[in-house]
Amino acid sequence: MAESLETKILDYTLGQEASLGQMTGKTIFVMNGEAGKGLKSLSEKNVLKVYQTHKTAYDALREDKIMAHYDMRGDFIPDSHDVIMVCLSKNKQENLFHIGFGLFLLKKGGTILCYGRNDFGVTSYQKVLKEVGMGELNTAVKYKSRAFWAEKTDTLDATLLSKWIGYGTFNRIADTQLEAIPGLFSADKIDKGSVLLCEHLPKNLDKMGADFGCGYGFLSYYILSQGIANNIVCIDNDHKAVDCARQNLNVFIDGERVITFQWLDLVRDMLPKASISWAVMNPPFHDDKEENHALGQAFIKNASQALKKGGTLYMVANAHLPYEKILAANFSKVEKLVEKEGFKVFAATV
Numbered sequence: 542m543a544e545s546l547e548t549k550i551l552d553y554t555l556g557q558e559a560s561l562g563q564m565t566g567k568t569i570f571v572m573n574g575e576a577g578k579g580l581k582s583l584s585e586k587n588v589l590k591v592y593q594t595h596k597t598a599y600d601a602l603r604e605d606k607i608m609a610h611y612d613m614r615g616d617f618i619p620d621s622h623d624v625i626m627v628c629l630s631k632n633k634q635e636n637l638f639h640i641g642f643g644l645f646l647l648k649k650g651g652t653i654l655c656y657g658r659n660d661f662g663v664t665s666y667q668k669v670l671k672e673v674g675m676g677e678l679n680t681a682v683k684y685k686s687r688a689f690w691a692e693k694t695d696t697l698d699a700t701l702l703s704k705w706i707g708y709g710t711f712n713r714i715a716d717t718q719l720e721a722i723p724g725l726f727s728a729d730k731i732d733k734g735s736v737l738l739c740e741h742l743p744k745n746l747d748k749m750g751a752d753f754g755c756g757y758g759f760l761s762y763y764i765l766s767q768g769i770a771n772n773i774v775c776i777d778n779d780h781k782a783v784d785c786a787r788q789n790l791n792v793f794i795d796g797e798r799v800i801t802f803q804w805l806d807l808v809r810d811m812l813p814k815a816s817i818s819w820a821v822m823n824p825p826f827h828d829d830k831e832e833n834h835a836l837g838q839a840f841i842k843n844a845s846q847a848l849k850k851g852g853t854l855y856m857v858a859n860a861h862l863p864y865e866k867i868l869a870a871n872f873s874k875v876e877k878l879v880e881k882e883g884f885k886v887f888a889a890t891v
């Protein structure tokens with residue numbers, strides 16, 4: 542996997558700053574960290590753990606023999622770590638949760654090191670550390686990215702910290718029965734495209750189906766609540782999404798229905814061939830920053846080989862996305878059910 546800017550700036554900072562790069566015998570917790578030379582080398586001389594909820598990034602850490610966690614449940618002890626590192630993403634509330642929870646875990650006098658890309662607003666988090674009461678910041682700047690670090694003071698703003706820690710938990714989405722964790726797709730309100738797809742689903746979907754990139758489970762919630770289907774496997778590569786979907790769909794779990802959850806990277810991990818009778822998806826079309834059509838195209842290919850003969854994929858996409866060719870190449874019949882308000886919905890049968 543190509544090295545991310547975040548990994549580059551971290552490795553650069555650890556190489557420049559001996560007090561960080563040459564640490565030994567410390568307890569280090571890394572929020573959202575990715576595999577790389579710097580973390581590997583620190584993990585050999587310290588007790589280093591990483592919180593990482595994305596499946597492929599998690600697997601890469603494990604391959605590097607770095608201890609990785611995909612959830613924050615368990616016995617995390619306040620003031621227990623010498624060093625916290627936070628790899629900043631583009632989601633503000635997620636970052637505030639990582640910083641807030643990191644400071645909760647950090648010993649007094651311990652160091653918090655944050656790092657990220659300029660185009661994700663890394664500089665604004667320097668103000669965030671000041672705002673909560675952290676002391677003087679050191680900085681390193683390279684690769685259109687920045688790292689900054691400071692020692693934990695004993696005058697942190699507890700109210701602000703609890704607010705940030707709250708961003709790591711389930712929040713009710715207004716006017717729905719659903720909950721989401723900040724940072725997940727459409728965490729504040731249901732996506733219009735997903736609603737349009739629901740409006741064009743058949744009244745009955747028989748046998749086992751799959752919700753590709755289930756997020757917090759909106760499509761499956763609709764399908765189960767309308768009695769359209771009873772058997773669904775919900776799949777996402779973000780463990781937070783899988784957790785949320787499980788939380789939202791728990792209400793349907795009884796002796797009649799089979800609802801299961803899988804943490805998989807659907808670009809990399811092919812579902813078993815001819816194993817499902819239908820599929821629904823509102824596929825991702827962004828990686829970190831840029832539009833990436835390959836993601837949706839890989840989802841479509843994965844679904845086409847996982848569907849049994851005669852099985853149908855129901856999908857919605859933004860109207861400008863180029864999915865027609867890949868649908869035509871992998872399905873025997875493709876029908877556009879509707880195009881409106883910037884979205885298009887397809888039914889594609891194997």
Ligand SMILES: C[S@@+](CC[C@H](N)C(=O)[O-])C[C@H]1O[C@@H](n2cnc3c(N)ncnc32)[C@H](O)[C@@H]1O
Binds near residue numbers: 735758760809824825
């Ligand atoms: C556009 S959102 C749709 C979420 C949900 N189905 C809905 O309609 O609200 C796409 C989802 O795909 C997930 N995703 C992105 N890349 C993935 C991958 N490689 N494998 C599995 N899921 C992925 C994202 O985490 C996100 O939840």
